[in-house]
Amino acid sequence: MNLEHINYGLSASQEETKPIEELPNPLPRAVLRLNNHVLLDGEWKFALDPDDSGLRDGWHLGYHYEHSAQWPGSIETHMAQAKGQTQPSAWQDKIVAWYEREFTLPEIEEPLLRSMFQLTFGACGYETRVWLNGRQLRTIEGEDVHYGEYTSFSYELREENLHSVNRLTVRIADTMDAETTRGKQESHIYKRGGIWYQTFTGAVRSVWLEMVERNRLRSRVGVDSVVEDQLVRFNLTTRIHDPGLYTLRLQVYERGRKNGTPPLYTSDFPLRLEAGQKQQRVVLEMPGARLWAPQEPNLYQLVAQLIDAEGYPAQIETHFGLRKIESRGRHVYLNNEPTYLDGILYQPGTATYEEMQRHMHAMQQLGCNLVRVHIAGVDPRIYNLADELGLLLWVEVPSPHASSPRSRQNHKEELLRMLALIESHPSVVIWSLYNEDWGCQDIAVNPDTRRYITDMYHFMQIEHPQFLVVDNDGWQHISAEGRLKSDLLTAHLYTPDLPHWRNLLDRLVAGELVGVAAFPLVIGDPFFYRRQKPLIVSEWGGFGFADYGGPQAGEERTERIRQFKQELRARPIAGDVYTQATNIEEERNGIIDPHTGELSVPPGLLHSRTPDLPRA
Numbered sequence: 065m066n067l068e069h070i071n072y073g074l075s076a077s078q079e080e081t082k083p084i085e086e087l088p089n090p091l092p093r094a095v096l097r098l099n100n101h102v103l104l105d106g107e108w109k110f111a112l113d114p115d116d117s118g119l120r121d122g123w124h125l126g127y128h129y130e131h132s133a134q135w136p137g138s139i140e141t142h143m144a145q146a147k148g149q150t151q152p153s154a155w156q157d158k159i160v161a162w163y164e165r166e167f168t169l170p171e172i173e174e175p176l177l178r179s180m181f182q183l184t185f186g187a188c189g190y191e192t193r194v195w196l197n198g199r200q201l202r203t204i205e206g207e208d209v210h211y212g213e214y215t216s217f218s219y220e221l222r223e224e225n226l227h228s229v230n231r232l233t234v235r236i237a238d239t240m241d242a243e244t245t246r247g248k249q250e251s252h253i254y255k256r257g258g259i260w261y262q263t264f265t266g267a268v269r270s271v272w273l274e275m276v277e278r279n280r281l282r283s284r285v286g287v288d289s290v291v292e293d294q295l296v297r298f299n300l301t302t303r304i305h306d307p308g309l310y311t312l313r314l315q316v317y318e319r320g321r322k323n324g325t326p327p328l329y330t331s332d333f334p335l336r337l338e339a340g341q342k343q344q345r346v347v348l349e350m351p352g353a354r355l356w357a358p359q360e361p362n363l364y365q366l367v368a369q370l371i372d373a374e375g376y377p378a379q380i381e382t383h384f385g386l387r388k389i390e391s392r393g394r395h396v397y398l399n400n401e402p403t404y405l406d407g408i409l410y411q412p413g414t415a416t417y418e419e420m421q422r423h424m425h426a427m428q429q430l431g432c433n434l435v436r437v438h439i440a441g442v443d444p445r446i447y448n449l450a451d452e453l454g455l456l457l458w459v460e461v462p463s464p465h466a467s468s469p470r471s472r473q474n475h476k477e478e479l480l481r482m483l484a485l486i487e488s489h490p491s492v493v494i495w496s497l498y499n500e501d502w503g504c505q506d507i508a509v510n511p512d513t514r515r516y517i518t519d520m521y522h523f524m525q526i527e528h529p530q531f532l533v534v535d536n537d538g539w540q541h542i543s544a545e546g547r548l549k550s551d552l553l554t555a556h557l558y559t560p561d562l563p564h565w566r567n568l569l570d571r572l573v574a575g576e577l578v579g580v581a582a583f584p585l586v587i588g589d590p591f592f593y594r595r596q597k598p599l600i601v602s603e604w605g606g607f608g609f610a611d612y613g614g615p616q617a618g619e620e621r622t623e624r625i626r627q628f629k630q631e632l633r634a635r636p637i638a639g640d641v642y643t644q645a646t647n648i649e650e651e652r653n654g655i656i657d658p659h660t661g662e663l664s665v666p667p668g669l670l671h672s673r674t675p676d677l678p679r680a
Contacts, residue, residue: 092186092269092417092443093216094488095283095382101274104167104232108135108267110142113160116237123162124195124233135163136186138414139236139266154262156240161266163234167273169226178376181221182276186269187441188236189213190244195233199225204282204303204341211474212245213238213265214441214462215481216283220276238265243471245478247439247462248411254465254502258611261649264414269443277378278305281312281370282341286487288530289386291355291399296348296386299487300368304337311335311371314348319363319383327367329353355399356385356490358433361454363490385451385490391532391551394595396638398456398493404672405639407434407458409603413648415658417443422661424449427645429663430655431671436602436641439463439499441482450491458494458641459486460537464503471503472516479520487528495524498536500556501583507540508587514542521549537602539583543591552638553593555581556603560614560624566631573599573635598638604628606643609653616652622665625655633672642670 091101109129118127133142139161140152147153169181183201185192192210194201201219203210210217242251249263250256279302286299298314311334315327333346354362363385369377388399395402408427412420420442427435435450436458450457461479464471479497486492497520498504504513517535521542524533535542535549538556542549557568557580568580575593577585593599605628607614607621615621625642632640646654655665 090270091184091272092445093184093283094444094448094486095285095380097274097276097283097380099275101272102167102170104165104271104273105135107132107165109133109164110146111162112143112146113162113235116158116160118160118162118235124200124235125198127162127164129162129164133163133267135165135267135271136269137267138264139238140263142266152262152264154256158237158239159263159265160235160237163236163267164231166229166231168229170273172275176223178278178372179275180223180278181226181273182218183221183232183271183273184216184218185210185271186216186443187213188217188234188267188269188271189238190265191237192217193235194219196221196225197227197231198233212478212481213268214245214478215485216269216444234267236266238263242465243468243474245462245464245474247441251465256649258650261413277370277376279303279310279337279370279372280378281368281380283380284484285366285368285380285382285384286483286528287384287490288528289388291386291388294349294351294353294386296350296353296384297345298348298366298368299343299345301484302335302337302342302344302370304339304342306372307338308336309334309373310337311369312344312346313369313371313377314346315367315369316348316350317365317367319365321365328364350386353386356387356451356454357399357401358454358456361385361452361490363451382488383448383451384488387490387493389493389530389532391598394598394636394638396532396552396598403433404633405434405456405600405641406432406670406672407436407602407639407641408432408670409438409641409644410435411438411644411646411648411651412440412442413646413658415646417445419659419661420446421449423645423656423658424453424455426656426661426663428453428455429667430665431668434458434493434639434641435645436460436494438644439496439502444486447486447489447491451489455491456493457489457491458496459492460496460499463498467504467506467510467513469512472513475503476516476520483528487530492531494532494534494552495528496534496537497521500538501536501540504536507536507542508584514544514588517542518544518549534602539581539585540587541585541591543586543588545589546591548586548591548597551597552600552602553585553597554600554602555585557581557601558604558606558612558643560607560612562624562627562631565628569601569631569635569637572601573637595636599636600638601632601640603641603643604632606651606653609651612643612653617664621655622669625665625669629670629672 110133143153532551606612646658
């Protein structure tokens, strides 16, 4: 790996004669920095630890590794390669693997007075420990062990612990524990087969080294806009080693600005900051700003600087958009306009970033304005792409598979990690806390389970009002005192029979809550549907998968999808989500080639063709 760079400091490199937003972004994150980075992807030493003896025997102090592996990649793939197999290897109960590589510390142009090296893992897990030259590292959040495998985490590297050549050791462990956030990966409860998939764990995204300021803004930006008042609330996170007076300066530019162009909007905020980490919300007025919508995905560029008492600016940049999403009566309103959600279910599985890019374009070609990313973590650059394309996203917390106090705590921590890193994207409009009561199977009988979900729903309403929130998608929504703890009333309806489909939809819109879906649509206190909530058929179709029935391919499947879609649009329903975009393992019901992105049905098939909805 080539570690030589034009400049490895805190100033812009020669490449940055272009605006930063026009530069390629090889890192799986939404926020950009002016400094260079070194990707530590590539060949690593690799060893399995079947007896879990590595910690006891001090492998981090020195160990002879028999195999090598390409990072990023999954433990399952690396196991297979070590055995000379071509297909990923399955494991049972628990897997522990160790990775190690050396890297040369890049030359720097100035002493590390106001800067330090930072090591970031784009995603890794489920349980990760890291050592530098035999010394265990702690994350910025103070974790000796990082849990989770869907979001990034970072380590600040102390100068006195760095050598000219450094040894980086990583221990990754995972289990079939049903109380961890697993999504649709198999567990002790849900075994592989049908809609449950093989595990894909380990070194799942890039790892990189970069230089950051000692006193800086972290790569976390939250955006919440009030379109009526043309106000934008920014949530930023400061990281301070030297307490004192600072100025937070926000500058907003047209996206694609040229160097030297004055900002459209700017404001300074004086702050007295103590050592440590702190969140700060500030509000910026943007009179005359254009709104973001699928038809016009208008984006702006934010330049945020934390300026110290000597006038030195630590800078980050990201794009954002102004938009408003609202659940009101029977419609979903986007920027105060009723908007029908033409959705599709998307399970990326083990798709590469390049394949996911093709999938996003293909789903838009199908006529979708909404993509429901189904209980999985994806490369953050996919959210960027959705922002640019004008695709609405419905994201979901990867679910545990068992209901318990520990599983709820794991669920909450995963939700907070995801929110911290993707709350800036205008494309993200809906969040699901749970899906089909996976991980909350006792939702109808356990008050503690309902209380937790209700608390998280209220938390999202208060702290993240820029999103709509679904408590438990598909059925068994929670009612408390007749109030639904969900912004949408959703139902999963599967049948290949058109007359039965019409009957299900008629009963659904008539307010029948029992006997329509697999379980009652609402549990808890009585709830009487009178079109006071938008009604979404958030899964339907699935034609081609053995468990769902219907035509597998060709003109017959195209016609069946068209007929079912017409029945949806003939009724007072606010949106629908077809199942699904691509094949994944045994679910052979995709309509997009998972590798090439080519459609197996005509373009525009999932687009609504009825007259516009009435205005508010």
